[in-house]
Amino acid sequence: MTTDTLSDRILNGERRALARAITLVESQRADHRAEAAELLDQLRKSGRQAIRIGLSGTPGVGKSTFIESFGMFLTGQGLRVAVLAVDPSSARSGGSILGDKTRMDRLSRDPNAFIRPSPSQAHLGGVARRTREAVSLCEAAGFDVVLIETVGVGQSETVVAEISDLFLLLLAPAGGDELQGVKRGIMEMADLILVNKADGDLRPAATRTCADYSGALRLLRKRQQDPDGYPRALMVSALEEAGLTKAWEDMTSLVNWRRENGFWDRRRADQARYWFEQEVRHALLSRLETAKARSHMHQLGDEVAQGRLAPGIAAETLLAALGQD
Amino acid sequence: MTTDTLSDRILNGERRALARAITLVESQRADHRAEAAELLDQLRKSGRQAIRIGLSGTPGVGKSTFIESFGMFLTGQGLRVAVLAVDPSSARSGGSILGDKTRMDRLSRDPNAFIRPSPSQAHLGGVARRTREAVSLCEAAGFDVVLIETVGVGQSETVVAEISDLFLLLLAPAGGDELQGVKRGIMEMADLILVNKADGDLRPAATRTCADYSGALRLLRKRQQDPDGYPRALMVSALEEAGLTKAWEDMTSLVNWRRENGFWDRRRADQARYWFEQEVRHALLSRLETAKARSHMHQLGDEVAQGRLAPGIAAETLLAALGQD
Incomplete structure (x- = not known):
């Protein structure tokens, strides 16, 4: 299939074309990378935007059930929903968190939903690029x-x-001391805690937990991109499909406020610039x-850790050696 | 003065020699850098270690008064105390947070204390290196x-x-909603909140604030390097010199527990390796x-932010141009 045909079929909202394009952006092969770049460049002109929602939570909080319930709620509102995953650990575990689509039985059969498991890629930089590109493809597909x-491994939350x-x-x-599982830094990125x-x-425990986190959120500095009252904590029940409307x-x-106040476009522009600069640094x-x-580097690092070499001198040694390659 | 003489005088605990050596490590001149590297290499062999205490807090919390009181408390215990500052903003403001030594009137006249204002350096990398090296000099000086x-600008807390x-x-x-001033991520680095x-x-407000933060700390994941009960929040009064003993x-x-359980040495070794790797990346x-x-980069970033160029393609363009220089 030519890139033009693939592009047309994605713009047409064809799921198989979308799946095929995501496979293309996941490939490391140089000819595939070139083809993917051409495809993304064509699709960028559609200007279509989705609401991109990042979702984090430790295992056991009911993430799959929530995605299933919330996804069904959204398609029930006449919306089309795509689900992607960032899981840099999947290379190790050999699986993917969304691989078991049976956990999202109803949603995976919904014609207005598209679920894509995380690929096995060890490198967070690669995962980030693939996910960004897959998101763009889903947006172009309408x-x-x-x-x-995200599964909350390493820096995957920052990527998301x-x-x-x-x-x-x-x-x-959870009650009292059981609440310690929140990873440092995650709470502070949240727009909503559910x-x-x-x-x-x-x-009752949910009510208490919600109050605790509402209190903790108030201790954080107000962010410019938030209207009054955000970030906030809410209760939901994915099982009973309660609280989803709210x-x-x-x-x-929040989206409308940010759109009206310029923060939506600014954030997208900042993110694009961020990813460009990240790609440069990464390379x-x-x-x-x-x-x-x-x-x-490992060998010099050992010398430094054991106090036999100063960090600065070791760094100069390494860079001199790199320059000679 | 030769490096040997300077080294001997620092090991002897002479304050003027220490001040001179810090000026040397602050210099960007290539010959000074070489001299500083030699000096630090000589002093490293002394193996002397201080307890290095990082201190953060927004303006208005009484940091100068606290340093004065706590410093005097420590010298009163027969300890020698050095005070350094990390202030990447001082290049802009033209001053330095500790420049006004009159705010630490008693401590600056105490023969067992050494106060060094922050130099004017715009670059956080430069500030980090200078501070690390100044800390090593203070340790060698006994x-x-x-x-x-730290003044809490940008990433200076991470450096500290x-x-x-x-x-x-x-x-x-503070009461209720006034508590929002804590910068995201800072609370999570703290070993003690004062x-x-x-x-x-x-x-009464201090008691409430202390309870709020004790509660918030319990919501965070327990760190391996902490014994039970840490991190914790305590009340102090720098003005009345109360709570300092506790x-x-x-x-x-905490220091003794970490020393006995291997976390002290491990942290120092990890930090040395971290700074080596940072220096390599920085270079x-x-x-x-x-x-x-x-x-x-700025020009290509604009194109990307405006959606006219994909991040990946822009990055390749920039790197190709860099390679041709």
């Missing part, structure tokens, strides 16, 4: 909402936050990733 | 405690945390800092 799930328009943190109810499982016996209302209010620093450079 | 103050053995966050009492001004009318007891308990990325590269 999806209204793109959900980007820099791709998303909104960032959601999903939590489970306390899931606010149903049955867990409802959560979606809050999301659209420069990749010179340290050759087997030879890594081995030399 | 100081028992090195206090490293990666230089310090302990990281303190100083807060002022709520200052726990005196007079502000005492704060110092908590610091020394590589400095190739983007030439006037020509910056101008080209």
